[in-house]
Amino acid sequence: MDPTLDTWDFSSPLISLWINRFYIYLGFAFGFSLWICFQIVIRKQNKNSQEKTVPRASQDLMTNGYISRPKKEVFVSGVKIFYGSQTGTAKGFATILAEALSSLDLPVAVINLKDYDPDDHLAEEVTSKNVCAFLVATYTDGQPPESAEWFCKWLEEAANDFRFGKTYLKGMRYAVFGLGNSVYVSHFNKVGKNVDKWLWMLGARRVMTRGEGDGNVVKSKHGSIEADFTAWKAKFISRLQALRKGEGKRCRGSCKKGKCESSRRGSEAAEPGSHAQEELHHRDAEEEEPFESSSEEESDAEDRQSRNSVVDVEDLGRIMGHVTKEKAVLGWYCGFWDEDVKMN
Template sequence: LDFCVILWSFRVFLWLVCVFLGSFCVCACCQLLIYIYIYIYSTYTFCVFWLFVCFLSHFDNFIPAVWVFSLSFCVFFGLCDVCVISRCVQGFAAELSEEVKTLGIPSEVIDMKDYDPDDQLADECTSRTVCVFIVATYTDGRPTENAQWFCKWLEEASTDFRYGKTYLKGLRYAVLGLGNSAYVGHYNTVGKNVDKWLWMLSGVRIMTRGEGDCNVVKSRNGSVQDDFLAWKAHFLRRLQALARGDSGSRSSKSSCMKTDGADHEGEEPTLTNHSSEEELMETSSDEEQSDERTSGSVVDVEDLGNLMDSVKKSKVPETHVSVIQKVSSILLLFRKRKLWILYPRVCLRNMYSRVKSLFAGYKLIGSHSGVKLCRWTKSMLRGRGGCYKHTFYGIESHRCMETTPSLACANKCVFCWRHHTNPVGTEWLWKMDPAEKILEEAMEKHQNMIRQFKGVPGVLPERYQEGLAIKHCALSLVGEPIMYPEINTFLRLLHSQRISSFLVTNAQFPQEIRNLVPVTQLYVSVDASTKDSLKKIDRPLFKDFWPRFLDSLRALGEKRQRTVYRLTLVKAWNVEEMQSYSELIALGQPDFIEVKGVTYCGESSASTLTMANVPWHQEVVAFVRQLADMLPQYEIACEHEHSNCLLIAHTKFKVDGEWRTWIDYERFQELVEAHEASGGTRSFSALDYMSQTPHWALFGAQEQGFDPADTRFQRRNKTKDVSGC
């Protein structure tokens, strides 16, 4: 009785304890379920285990077909003169190559420093080549010296929409990473990354990534040499399994870069391996020590379609096929929906934190700025031609810095090449960094990116030296640079460094346009010619976007320096509004009109554009001809066929029958200095710093805008690149 009285007196306390314990148990169970979900989702363990354990136990013919093709083989390695591990890399590569040759398979060992992936790696996709990458992790998780450029290119390509998710589709590869597990935070980082990047580009693993550990205490086989021997034995078995269906005629070419697979066309089954946002699946080598009869035993969810085809073609009972179909459909649905609500999310107000993980390849500056190396900068460093600005206005693409002081934008354009991962807003909401800091860090980061090209195959030494001296700045990277409150200070700092300025705005800030100091060239993006189409294409945030748009064009017409309308053609969206475009041109009276076909930026949930919306170059030319015929004071001046872009120029730039669309940059700097020295009273116009356009840049020239001083280069077996900058 006394005990009951005591319990009753403490009933409130006991009730609270029960509630607390119950809540704790519920939370713990939920968290456990989340971890189980993430584990199953990220590794596809359930898919592989269920399909291959349950069904293989019931019938023997549920085995995907072995690849049948003539093999060649190459080993890529990276090393460093002062790195002990990297010396093992070279020895392992040579040893593996000799072992492969004993199997009658042509083999080659390649130093990554002497290999240009931009030129040659895509060729391995069409040849019957198995590529092995033996890479070591050096200080702070970085690649060794010889592998730095290869790894940097691979990382950028895996996140660059211009290459696409299927750029290395058909490449068969294996990765062996060497490292020391004593360095916990960086153990085998390079090997993991190389494997991940190749997979993101749709390369096909022929086996799980191997690891060699220099830490003898934790090494699986006792030493890095023994780890290699164990991996090598497993790899050779895998290689023999791939070649088992060979007809006996092997490729006579030993170079992995020149193996011709045309004679075997159609022999290999299509294996898709699309990249996704999930983490790369990691498994241990022990998981693949079983008999090699199950070719391609690691199956991603995306490959279930191909797996189902194999099942249907084999003699499998219909009941089993039905079950497999149900399981695969559930897994695919599970993957597509992603159930984001289960993932803990942290929302940060700082713009830098928000975009840090989203802008692959960007060098972020402070809290709201960024710089990135343009693809045309890389191209011109190799003497392969510059961007359309080189053709139209004479900039040196390898000396151009592409940056922005504001990653935020007031539009959400359907063709945005950042897929709307950047912040948006109608006013400045972020902690502002000083213009001096932004420019200093932008130049430093840009020059550091240029320095990474030192010694890269194909880079011209004289272009490399010139590239370190920045001469032009394209404020068109992403976002709306004119939103930055200190944009005029930033422009003055550029000019004080004798750097020309190319500023792009989306025509939503008319007052800021009027307040701008003189720039080398001022752009306004005119993506549509009517209110409805502008709303549909640009999706502006301002409710009064149309009055702002028209007022911005009027403000542009008040400027005395060079002004440009930038028209982006999107087939089936804005190519039928010819008369409306001519009216907008009459409103702003720009010096130049750039007309460019939209660039396809890949699939995105934020955009419905497809390749069908990308106009062919001849379609852009036809549009420009019609538009120029409606403009009495304008004519077609220049063409850059590679960028799918043409330039319409005001006839005032046609002096004595010769076009002068190029810019005298030194003269511009002199005029700006005089303008600043006079306190703004001494003005100048676009005609004061124009220069003659070379014949190869003119519309109708045989070169179609390609500088004959450079060497034309086109990737083989890839779709045509129509991207610009």
């Protein structure tokens, strides 16, 4: 037997495969394409089944097949506590307030007004989303303590300077607690009242009514200046918790007769007519104390009243004119009737 023939017979399948390699490659490519199409169809079916089971709200949050958490809107980014103290009482209250706010998990800064330059930094609070608390004492003859002299002087000049305007601090939120003694009636809490008024004149928004601590235990509302501060602190923390939830309340500066008129607008507005809104408004109206309106507000009120009185007088004049005309017409008819009767 020829050995070359056996070799040829053994290698003939391999030669056949080599000759027909094109068809083999084509078969592999066709099979691989079918496998890819099959995988695409399966993934599409799985995606459709997930869309049916996932709620609509979750579908809107889908990004590249993963559910992304929505960014939580921040209504309060922190609290800054400013104090102006002469004997250390306001400083002590500021420290106590900072410790009480630590449970809210908010950044808290305690700042001495002596070390604070309002000309450089106060306008930053417009966009910072901080809530600023001012604890200021009234010293001799209604003057601010030495640590707050420059701040109060700058604030007064800015409030009365047309170059700053009434929107200079628009967006800033603040609360004021004044320390004083009602024995000095004419100067009681004068600094706290002025700081509150000047901030409001520059467009800042108070988050709650000004608190007043009275060192005169006889006339103190809660029995002592410490108790007055404790009551104000509780209200401030409650308001801060509400602000963190977006339950903002705008004070329009027209607080009269012991009631603070408030309105909710924009993203801070609650649903109109809701029970929660009515309850919160009622509670705030009962708790808040009156705020002395500025002389500018009083003059505006007097102007409106005088304009209304002028309109009333004009209306009265028109009415009297109509009555006079009616009397004249009636008299003419009566005279004509009398003459007709006499002629008959």
